[in-house]
Amino acid sequence: MLSGAFGTQCAGVQRPPQRSFFPAVYELVRRVPHGRVTTYGAVARALGMPNAARQVGWALAALSDNDSLVVPAHRIVSAGGVLSPGFAHGVPGVQRDMLADEGVCFDRAGRVCLARHFWEP
DNA sequence: CAAGTGACTAGTG
């Protein structure tokens, strides 16, 4: 199950539970279909906060490795289709691989083809 | 309760 940001009993984690829209972000992101992507802004909008895109990113940043198995954070990109700089603990290329694995195409600049794969929550 | 922070976005030069 989700640890960290969900405030579960992740053995010894002394982080207090975050019962706000963080879980809401995860719930929504979890529904992003395989092979599709969406943006921070779109998620924020779907949650009723059109201007909270940064918080969405922050929520995903709070995910632990274990959480990543449940929340497809790799399917979240910035508005222009640019991949997140800090995905997977700052290891570059990982997110791109995972998306490519799902059949997502990229343009020459390495940006996701939103026109083909964007998913509106 | 105030200040700091950031996986964002849209606008400008």
Added chain:
DNA sequence: CCACTAGCCACTT
């Protein structure tokens, strides 16, 4: 296309 700015808002300290 790149660099910088100003809004934005939940969460931490």
